[in-house]
Each structure stands twice: as C-alpha cells, then as structure tokens.
Amino acid sequence: MVPIEKFHEAVLSGRYETPSDGHPAKPLPMGLRSWWRFYVDGIVRAMRVGKRVIREGGWRPGLFGDLAFVVTKAVESTGATISFDGFDALAPYKGKPMVLVANHMSLVETMVLPAGLFAVNDMTVIAKRSLTKYPVFGKILASFHPILLDRKNPRKDLADTLSQGVDLLKEGISILLFPQGHRLEVFDPGVFNSLGAKLAARAGVPLVPIACRTDLARPGRIVKDFGPIDPSRPVRFSCGPVIPPATPQREMQEKCIEHIVSALTGWGMKVKRQETEDVKGN
Numbered sequence: 001m002v003p004i005e006k007f008h009e010a011v012l013s014g015r016y017e018t019p020s021d022g023h024p025a026k027p028l029p030m031g032l033r034s035w036w037r038f039y040v041d042g043i044v045r046a047m048r049v050g051k052r053v054i055r056e057g058g059w060r061p062g063l064f065g066d067l068a069f070v071v072t073k074a075v076e077s078t079g080a081t082i083s084f085d086g087f088d089a090l091a092p093y094k095g096k097p098m099v100l101v102a103n104h105m106s107l108v109e110t111m112v113l114p115a116g117l118f119a120v121n122d123m124t125v126i127a128k129r130s131l132t133k134y135p136v137f138g139k140i141l142a143s144f145h146p147i148l149l150d151r152k153n154p155r156k157d158l159a160d161t162l163s164q165g166v167d168l169l170k171e172g173i174s175i176l177l178f179p180q181g182h183r184l185e186v187f188d189p190g191v192f193n194s195l196g197a198k199l200a201a202r203a204g205v206p207l208v209p210i211a212c213r214t215d216l217a218r219p220g221r222i223v224k225d226f227g228p229i230d231p232s233r234p235v236r237f238s239c240g241p242v243i244p245p246a247t248p249q250r251e252m253q254e255k256c257i258e259h260i261v262s263a264l265t266g267w268g269m270k271v272k273r274q275e276t277e278d279v280k281g282n
Contacts (some may be wrong), residue, residue, distance in 0.1 A: 001113075002022070002045045002113075004020065004065075004066070004069050004278065005122070007018075007069065007071075007072075007115070008070050008116075008118070008119035009118075009119075009165075010084075011084045011086055011087045011119045011168070012087060012088060012090065012091045012094070012111045012119050012120070014085070014086060014087060014088030014089075015080070015083075015086075015088075015117070015161070016082075016083060016084040017081060017277055018076045018080075018081045018082050018083070022076050022222070023076045023077060023078070023079045023081070024077070024079050025102060026079060026260045027078060027079025027080060027100075027231035028039075028079050028233050029231075030228050030229065030230045030231070030232075031081060031228075032230040033077075034078045034228075034230070034231050035226075035228060035229050037074055037075075037077050038071075038074055038076045038078060038106060038217070038229045039226060039227070039229075041077065041143030042071040042073075042074025042111070043047045043071055043074075043111060045069070045070055045074070045137050046067040046070040046071050046111075047067075047137055047140060049066075049070060050063065050067050050140040050143075051136055051139070051140065052114070053063055054139065054143055057226025058267045059143055059167035061122040062118055062122065062183050062263070063135075063143075063144075064114055064118065064124070064144050065114055065115055065117070065119075066118075067140070067175065068111060068112060068113070068114040068115035069115040070120070071111040071112055071115070072112050075108070075216070075235060078229060078231040079232075080231040080232075080233065080235055081235070082112065082233065082234070083136045083234070083236050083237065084232065084237045084239070085117045085122075085233070085237070085238045086238055086239035086240070087116060087119070087237075088238045089208075089227075089239055089240075089241060089242050090120045090208065090242065091120075093119055093120065093121070093206065093242065094120055094121065095112045095123060095170050095172075096120075096172070096174055096205075096240070097170075097171075097172050097174045097175075097203075097205050098120075098121070098174050098200070098207070098208055099165075099169070099174070099175050099196050099199050099200040099203070099205060099206070099207050099208070100117065100123075100174060100175070100176045100177070100196075100204050100207075100210055100214050101176075101177055101179055101196035101208070101209055101210065101256055102176070102177075102178055102209070102210040102237075102260075103106065103176070103178070103184075103187050103209065103211060103212050103260050103264070104179045104180045104181075104182065104183050104184065104190065104210070104212075104213045105183060105184065105185055105187075105215060106176035106183055106185075106214045106215060106217040106218075106219075107183075107214075107217050107225055108212075108214035108216055108217045108235060109178075109212040109214045109237070110125075110178075112214075112235060112237075112242075113176070113210065113212065113237055114176065117174070117176065121172070121173075121174045122172065122173050122174065122175055123145050123174040123175065123176055123190060124144050124145055124146050124147070124168060124174075124175060124176070125142060125144070125147075125174065125175070125176045125177065126146065126147045126148075126149065126161060126165075126175065126176075126177040126178075126199070127146045127147070127148060127149070127262045128148070128149060128211060129148040129149060129150050132148065132246040135254075143255045144231055145168070145173075146167055147160065147161055147164045147168070148174070149161065149229040151181075154229065156194070156218075158198075159234070161199060161201060162198065162202050164201075165199045165203065166199070166202055166203045168200075169203040169205050173277060175199065176229060177195065177196055177199075179194070179195050179196055180192055181191045183219075184192065185215055185263065185270070186227060186269075186270040186271065187260060187264050187269070187271045188272040189257045189261065189271075189272070190234065190272070192257055192260070193254070194249060196251045196252075196256065197249045197252035197256070198208060198249060198254045199228060200243070200245055200252065201245055201247075201249050201252070203245070205245055206242045206243060206244060206254050207242075207243040207245070207247075207256065208239065208240065208242055208243070209239075209241075209243070209255065209256035209257075209259040209260055210237060210238065210239055210240065211237070211238040211240070211259060211260040211262075211264055212236070213233075213234065213235065213237075213238075213263075213264065213268065214235055214236050214238040215233050215269075216229060216231065216233045217229055217230075218228055218230060235262075236267060238259070238263040240254070240255070240256070240259030240260075240263075241259070243255050243256070247267055254274075270279075279282050281282065
C-alpha cells in the first residue's frame with residue numbers, strides 16, 4: 001500500500017488503483033481470514049487508533065481520513081482491488097467546501113470513501129444519532145462533528161440538516177451524505193432523495209455525485225453489519241462532474257442519478273428502473 005500522501009496524489013490525478021504490490025498475489029477466499037482482515041485488522045484497529053488519539057488530546061481535522069485509510073489498507077490486504085476514478089474533477093476545488101452524495105451499498109463506502117475524499121478537503125458526514133451510542137465508535141463519530149438525525153420526524157431532520165449543514169459549509173467543511181438512507185445492493189433512483197441538492201443550493205456550494213460499488217461486503221445473516229467479505233469483488237468509486245450551485249435543484253438531482261446509474265450499469269451492477277423491472281447493465 002502506498003503512503004497516504006501518494007494515495008491522495010493518485011486520487012486527485014484522476015486514477016488510483018491498488019498497485020500490484022499492495023495486496024497478496026491471490027485474494028483471500030471468502031471466509032474467516034478475509035472477515036478478520038476487514039473487521040478486526042481494519043475497523044477495530046481504526047477504532048483503537050481513534051480512541052487513543054482522542055484520549056490523548058491529539059484530535060485533528062484530518063483524523064477521519066487517516067482512520068479511513070487504515071480500513072482502506074485492510075481491504076487491500078484481503079486481495080481486493082480498490083479504485084478511485086474521475087476525482088481529478090475535484091482538484092480545482094481543493095480546500096473548498098462542497099456537498100458530496102453517494103449511493104449506499106454496504107458498510108465499505110462509509111469506511112473507505114472518506115480516505116480518498118480527504119485528499120480534497122476536511123469533511124464530515126450526516127449520520128443516525130443512534131450510532132453515537134455505540135461503544136468506542138460513538139465517541140469517535142461524535143468527534144467528527146457530524147450532522148445527527150433521529151429519523152423520527154422527517155421535517156425536523158430536514159430543517160436540522162439544512163441549518164447545521166449550511167453552517168458547516170460556511171466554515172469550510174465539506175459534507176458527505178448517502179441520500180438513500182439505508183443500504184441497497186440494487187440502486188433505486190426512487191429512494192435517492194434530493195437532500196444533497198437542497199443543501200448545496202441553500203449553501204451556495206457545488207454538488208458532487210459519487211457512484212460506489214462495494215458489494216465486497218455482504219449482509220450478515222444474524223448481524224447485518226458483520227457479513228462475509230468477498231475479496232474477489234472489486235471496490236470502485238467513480239466521481240461525477242461537479243455541479244455548480246446555481247443549477248436548478250431538479251437538474252442537480254437528475255445529474256446525480258444519471259452519473260450513478262451510468263457508472264453502476266457500466267460495472268455490470270443492477271439498477272432499478274422506474275418504468276420497468278430491474279435490469280442488469282452491460
């Protein structure tokens with residue numbers, strides 16, 4: 001695995017792909033070893049590092065990205081290939097706030113995508129308030145000053161997101177959100193809400209769509225968050241065009257969905273069409 005500085009350089013150059021010496025010659029089989037690498041060597045280790053840094057008073061804005069990079073290295077150590085494409089579109093906006101929206105397929109994009117996005121700017125996320133109650137993870141998440149939603153009162157959640165989001169963006173902090181609200185292996189444009197477009201327009205910042213293929217992690221039978229890991233499945237992130245804040249909100253939303261659908265079908269993933277049955281891309 002390349003150092004994080006070189007990783008960020010590659011992401012902003014427009015193409016990062018796990019180098020040949022960044023993972024074992026042969027991917028680990030789906031089983032206990034690959035599960036251990038991702039969840040224990042990756043997520044648990046990142047949580048331990050984050051807990052220690054926060055306890056010692058060493059918190060810093062880039063900590064979120066550093067911890068995500070720990071998980072990124074763990075994914076690559078399973079033999080899985082990670083790629084970031086098209087993120088050179090964000091290079092002119094380095095150090096500037098923006099709203100980033102992505103499809104939500106598994107736990108992986110929430111843990112790996114931020115590693116690449118911190119190449120551009122300091123960032124936080126929109127998350128469920130209940131996540132802050134998790135042991136260790138909750139304190140780490142809270143330290144990143146996320147926008148927390150209760151998901152009980154949609155109107156209040158919208159008002160809180162717009163109010164807090166605009167304030168954070170004015171402070172120069174980018175915001176990542178997953179408008180679907182829950183994980184879907186088959187992308188459904190009908191549940192990809194326009195919250196990102198509303199926030200970007202309200203704050204007067206660019207909106208950036210990101211397509212994610214993260215079916216490397218499969219849902220667990222007993223605990224959904226801790227399912228099998230299949231390193232034969234690549235992890236892919238594709239950045240769409242930067243959408244100016246002056247763009248009409250409906251057009252913003254259409255452009256986001258258009259990019260995500262195009263990338264997913266190009267990767268051979270399923271997408272739910274509004275007018276027909278689910279279809280599989282070429």
